[in-house]
Amino acid sequence: MAPKVGKMVGNGKTTKILETGWVGGKKIKFKSEEIDSLDPQPLWVSDLIGQNNEWDNNILIKWFEPKEVNMIKTIHIPAFDVKDEYTWNGTSNGEYLIKSGYWFGLHKRSGDYETSKFWKRFWSQNFWPKWKIFYWKLANGALATGVNLRKRKILSESPCPLCGCEEESDTHLFKDCEITRRIWSCSSLGINSQQPNNLSVYVWSRNWLWYLMDDEPKNGERTFDFINTLWCIWLLRNKRIFKPSSNATPKDFFEIAKHWKIRGNKAWRDTEDIITEQGRSNREKSKDPFWWGYNWANQEEHATMIVDGAWKINSQDEDDPGKAAFGWFFQDRNGEIAKGNQVICASSALQTEALAVLLSMKESLKMGYRNIEVWTDSKLLVAGLYEEKKAASNIRTIILDIRETAKIFNSIRILNVIREKVSIAHSIAVKARRKGSSL
Numbered sequence: 001m002a003p004k005v006g007k008m009v010g011n012g013k014t015t016k017i018l019e020t021g022w023v024g025g026k027k028i029k030f031k032s033e034e035i036d037s038l039d040p041q042p043l044w045v046s047d048l049i050g051q052n053n054e055w056d057n058n059i060l061i062k063w064f065e066p067k068e069v070n071m072i073k074t075i076h077i078p079a080f081d082v083k084d085e086y087t088w089n090g091t092s093n094g095e096y097l098i099k100s101g102y103w104f105g106l107h108k109r110s111g112d113y114e115t116s117k118f119w120k121r122f123w124s125q126n127f128w129p130k131w132k133i134f135y136w137k138l139a140n141g142a143l144a145t146g147v148n149l150r151k152r153k154i155l156s157e158s159p160c161p162l163c164g165c166e167e168e169s170d171t172h173l174f175k176d177c178e179i180t181r182r183i184w185s186c187s188s189l190g191i192n193s194q195q196p197n198n199l200s201v202y203v204w205s206r207n208w209l210w211y212l213m214d215d216e217p218k219n220g221e222r223t224f225d226f227i228n229t230l231w232c233i234w235l236l237r238n239k240r241i242f243k244p245s246s247n248a249t250p251k252d253f254f255e256i257a258k259h260w261k262i263r264g265n266k267a268w269r270d271t272e273d274i275i276t277e278q279g280r281s282n283r284e285k286s287k288d289p290f291w292w293g294y295n296w297a298n299q300e301e302h303a304t305m306i307v308d309g310a311w312k313i314n315s316q317d318e319d320d321p322g323k324a325a326f327g328w329f330f331q332d333r334n335g336e337i338a339k340g341n342q343v344i345c346a347s348s349a350l351q352t353e354a355l356a357v358l359l360s361m362k363e364s365l366k367m368g369y370r371n372i373e374v375w376t377d378s379k380l381l382v383a384g385l386y387e388e389k390k391a392a393s394n395i396r397t398i399i400l401d402i403r404e405t406a407k408i409f410n411s412i413r414i415l416n417v418i419r420e421k422v423s424i425a426h427s428i429a430v431k432a433r434r435k436g437s438s439l
């Protein structure tokens with residue numbers, strides 16, 4: 001059984017609605033009749049909060065069953081801007097769940113079984129092998145940190161390389177050091193590493209990973225961020241030891257972490273199959289056109305925006321996000337209306353395509369068109385418009401913008417077409433990318 005975790009809602013900006021734990025420790029769901037509607041789904045808890053800093057009743061009633069509406073409304077929204085925070089005292093009597101035995105690894109009896117289940121799931125993640133080995137070593141006290149080396153009589157003194165004050169143990173370095181405490185709380189996860197008290201980093205991190213792996217799909221973003229944080233603390237520490245002259249501040253930590261995140265996104269997130277199995281097999285069998293739309297049922301005569309992105313990785317330099325541009329070709333039944341292209345900043349092909357759709361929608365608004373169909377050859381993008389949660393992290397906010405911008409139209413749909421159909425936009429895009437400037 002996974003450890004339970006709670007989340008204290010502050011401004012709701014970093015808590016996802018479908019994430020476990022912010023409503024009475026349970027997972028909440030949208031009303032089943034709303035799940036398939038084409039209305040953009042609220043994503044963050046902050047989307048449920050109205051301007052007067054109270055729960056927005058209309059939104060709650062639209063998306064949740066009455067029982068859940070009532071549960072949500074029991075949560076107090078702080079008047080001040082408070083960050084959301086993970087907590088472990090989610091039981092009604094306020095006791096740490098650690099006492100009720102949720103935390104595995106603390107009870108000998110269930111320990112072995114739980115531990116092997118944990119490792120099985122951990123090794124099945126797609127993260128880099130060196131990451132897995134790194135964490136495996138950390139969890140088994142096999143990293144070459146000060147205390148471990150002293151046990152092996154290699155070092156006699158071992159102050160923490162980050163703060164310089166205390167002795168460097170694994171638990172101090174990765175969890176309790178004042179520097180790492182700050183890193184955890186400023187990270188995208190917003191973790192208070194002092195909760196619960198007095199845990200070794202071994203038990204603490206394993207429970208976090210267990211919770212995160214359980215709460216999100218395989219290779220989930222938060223699981224990635226958690227391991228990435230441990231990994232980059234390790235790199236920061238090594239930098240301090242082996243290059244004492246270099247700056248190794250928490251700011252450097254976030255630079256390093258960002259770098260690894262980009263690499264991770266390139267390595268697998270974009271190519272991951274984000275279309276749900278069920279949805280995909282239905283679509284492929286039926287050969288129905290695959291699209292996402294707003295008000296499309298009432299479409300009037302529309303113009304067609306053909307878009308394509310062109311992105312090229314710079315294989316010489318990992319830090320270079322690559323070169324990106326997109327082209328668009330706008331037509332109606334009488335032929336060409338306008339065309340154009342633009343060089344943009346993007347770190348993947350999918351992100352380029354997402355920006356291409358968003359920006360070309362804005363082009364058509366500028367020209368005064370309110371009924372359009374957008375053609376894209378990216379199935380992943382259209383799938384992402386339905387299931388933002390499973391989309392690559394670097395396109396999620398773009399997806400949200402596409403959904404919002406769609407509401408300005410009278411009717412619009414984003415249609416997935418075969419590559420041949422966007423070739424006209426493709427050649428416009430490639431030209432711009434090669435030249436490095438727009439037409």
Ligand SMILES: [Zn+2]
Pocket residue numbers: 160161162163164165166172173177178179
């Ligand atoms: Zn320290």
